[in-house]
Amino acid sequence: xxxxxxxxxxxxxxxxxxxxxxxxxxxxxxxxxxxxxxxxxxxxxxxxxxxxxxxxxxxxxxxxxxxxxxxxxxxxxxxxxxxxxxxxxxxxxxxxxxxxxxxxxxxxxxxxxxxxxxxxxxxxxxxxxxxxxxxxxxxxxxxxxxxxxxxxxxxxxxxxxxxxxxxxxxxxxxxxxxxxxxxxxxxxxxxxxxxxxxxxxxxxxxxxxxxxxxxxxxxxxx
Amino acid sequence: xxxxxxxxxxxxxxxxxxxxxxxxxxxxxxxxxxxxxxxxxxxxxxxxxxxxxxxxxxxxxxxxxxxxxxxxxxxxxxxxxxxxxxxxxxxxxxxxxxxxxxxxxxxxxxxxxxxxxxxxxxxxxxxxxxxxxxxxxxxxxxxxxxxxxxxxxxxxxxxxxxxxxxxxxxxxxxxxxxxxxxxxxxxxxxxxxxxxxxxxxxxxxxxxxxxxxxxxxxxxxxxxxxxxxxxxxxxxxxxxxxxxxxxxxxxxxxxxxxxxxxxxxxxxxxxxxxxxxxxxxxxxxxxxxxxxxxxxxxxxxxxxxxxxxxxxxxxxxxxxxxxxxxxxxxxxxxxxxxxxxxxxxxxxxxxxxxxx
Numbered sequence: 001x002x003x004x005x006x007x008x009x010x011x012x013x014x015x016x017x018x019x020x021x022x023x024x025x026x027x028x029x030x031x032x033x034x035x036x037x038x039x040x041x042x043x044x045x046x047x048x049x050x051x052x053x054x055x056x057x058x059x060x061x062x063x064x065x066x067x068x069x070x071x072x073x074x075x076x077x078x079x080x081x082x083x084x085x086x087x088x089x090x091x092x093x094x095x096x097x098x099x100x101x102x103x104x105x106x107x108x109x110x111x112x113x114x115x116x117x118x119x120x121x122x123x124x125x126x127x128x129x130x131x132x133x134x135x136x137x138x139x140x141x142x143x144x145x146x147x148x149x150x151x152x153x154x155x156x157x158x159x160x161x162x163x164x165x166x167x168x169x170x171x172x173x174x175x176x177x178x179x180x181x182x183x184x185x186x187x188x189x190x191x192x193x194x195x196x197x198x199x200x201x202x203x204x205x206x207x208x209x210x211x212x213x214x215x216x217x218x219x220x221x222x
Numbered sequence: 223x224x225x226x227x228x229x230x231x232x233x234x235x236x237x238x239x240x241x242x243x244x245x246x247x248x249x250x251x252x253x254x255x256x257x258x259x260x261x262x263x264x265x266x267x268x269x270x271x272x273x274x275x276x277x278x279x280x281x282x283x284x285x286x287x288x289x290x291x292x293x294x295x296x297x298x299x300x301x302x303x304x305x306x307x308x309x310x311x312x313x314x315x316x317x318x319x320x321x322x323x324x325x326x327x328x329x330x331x332x333x334x335x336x337x338x339x340x341x342x343x344x345x346x347x348x349x350x351x352x353x354x355x356x357x358x359x360x361x362x363x364x365x366x367x368x369x370x371x372x373x374x375x376x377x378x379x380x381x382x383x384x385x386x387x388x389x390x391x392x393x394x395x396x397x398x399x400x401x402x403x404x405x406x407x408x409x410x411x412x413x414x415x416x417x418x419x420x421x422x423x424x425x426x427x428x429x430x431x432x433x434x435x436x437x438x439x440x441x442x443x444x445x446x447x448x449x450x451x452x453x454x455x456x457x458x459x460x461x462x463x464x465x466x467x468x469x470x471x472x473x474x475x476x477x478x479x480x481x482x483x484x485x486x487x488x489x490x491x492x493x494x495x496x497x498x499x500x501x502x503x504x505x506x507x508x509x510x511x512x513x514x515x516x517x518x519x520x521x522x523x524x525x526x527x528x529x530x531x532x533x534x535x536x537x538x539x540x541x542x543x544x545x546x547x548x549x550x551x552x553x554x555x556x557x558x559x560x561x562x563x564x565x566x567x568x569x570x571x572x573x574x575x576x577x578x
Contacts (some may be wrong), residue, residue, distance in 0.1 A: 009564060033546045039575040040557050042568035049568055053560050055553070064344050066456050070519045075454045088451065090383040092373075093526035094519045097345045101556055102549030106526070130383075187563045189556045193344050203564045 001079045003137060004164035005199040006171050006186060007054050008178075011158035014039060014052030021153030025138060027123025029110035034103075034135035035150045051204065054159070056150070057082070057103045057135035058189065058197030068098035073132070080198060081139050084132050091130040100190050106132045137161070164198065178202055319498070320409065330505050334517060337509040341518055345525055350551035354528050356537045365527045374520040393438030394468075400431025401475075429479065432472045439469050457512065464512035467504040474500055543576040550574070
């Protein structure tokens with residue numbers, strides 16, 4: 001079993017529901033976002049293109065964080081999810097820098113939005129100070145047969161989760177369908193680093209030349 | 223009926239009352255922790271057998287060394303004119319060892335640079351450097367020194383979070399430093415290969431360091447054997463190799479000492495040769511075994527501290543504005559890579575907009 005994640009950038013509208021759902025599910029402290037969405041602008045007016053890039057842990061096959069941890073606090077489950085053991089982590093901080101994607105979080109002292117609320121009281125019990133943490137594909141939900149919170153919350157179904165090894169899984173079927181219908185192949189971020197990320201992306205269908213300024217386009221016309 | 227009950231319960235519930243999601247109520251460690259999950263990884267066989275083999279080998283060699291020590295060292299401690307350097311000098315001189323050490327040192331540096339370059343490249347140091355520079359050289363130097371002394375030498379995170387583990391780590395770390403000091407002192411103080419007894423400073427440093435590291439390694443070997451979670455599935459062989467090679471280096475070092483004291487020069491030559499062999503294998507494999515954490519951990523911790531300082535300095539707006547501060551350079555890097563796939567013709571500049 002190899003759990004993977006697919007983000008269809010054609011469908012992502014940058015609403016940040018995934019971010020919110022993740023925070024609600026995992027009860028992360030302030031400044032900690034397991035599921036981020038980067039708002040990106042490329043070019044200058046009038047030739048501007050905007051897109052959203054949802055970012056979460058890539059659960060890399062060759063995870064640099066796992067190798068960098070001096071306390072053996074990071075390990076991989078049989079389904080491929082990389083976990084940081086909160087009991088073993090001593091906050092050395094090596095994994096934070098080792099991650100090429102910036103998806104590991106370590107704060108010296110956790111800050112909370114509403115420290116007195118019962119919701120965060122529950123979260124506080126689970127999150128220690130000065131311990132590294134990251135997205136786990138909502139392993140606690142996956143173990144109970146549920147999809148990750150961000151997948152459930154996504155209003156446009158831009159996030160697809162499942163077993164990459166199973167050709168009949170939702171994610172495998174979606175990849176195959178998109179290959180056939182839109183000729184899109186999933187790609188991973190910074191694949192040239194050899195980390196083999198399992199969070200994959202599908203580029204938008206509308207080709208850049210359609211949106212970007214073409215020769216002869218006048219200012220204001222787009 | 224059920225709906226009415228649910229409605230009644232919902233009305234009674236305080237708006238802030240957390241929903242019972244099941245997993246939150248499970249007893250035991252935090253939900254991110256390893257223990258509730260099935261542990262990985264690369265099969266159980268190497269995990270079970272390797273530590274037993276290593277541990278058995280370790281204990282056997284330790285016992286043999288102790289036996290040799292007890293038999294031979296008794297008379298030697300009181301002797302003033304017995305020394306490794308003069309006895310073994312006939313076989314290999316200090317100068318020859320120095321020359322070979324230089325060659326092997328250069329090779330070690332080349333290998334280490336190769337491994338470190340990969341780690342640093344993955345960590346995105348080049349992308350972050352333009353931002354780090356805004357801190358100024360003085361701040362960077364201060365952070366570097368703090369990392370060097372506080373993180374590297376004093377192992378701050380272990381010292382503050384796990385005193386027992388810090389003590390065990392310290393036995394090995396400081397023992398190793400003592401052994402290094404022993405070699406260095408011998409090189410400076412004994413250029414003429416003069417004989418020295420048991421109480422010579424270099425010997426005291428070496429023996430104390432070896433003993434200290436040996437005790438620490440006993441704990442580590444035990445932990446590797448008993449603690450299933452020590453195997454993270456990726457660095458296991460390297461971990462075992464490091465413990466094994468360092469142990470054997472120390473054991474053969476002691477063997478050299480004790481055989482020399484006993485004036486059994488032939489045995490001393492063999493022991494010293496094996497000792498040098500283990501040193502070579504230990505050091506030349508250092509970048510690929512657990513030994514590499516000596517370099518990798520402090521370097522990565524240094525980058526982490528630079529990021530923290532950058533966020534605290536308020537010098538770069540993006541580092542302050544991003545929702546999860548301290549990763550702007552990495553975000554830019556992945557965005558640049560994503561654009562290569564999404565819009566290869568997109569024109570610069572590329573900006574990341576952070577919204578509250």
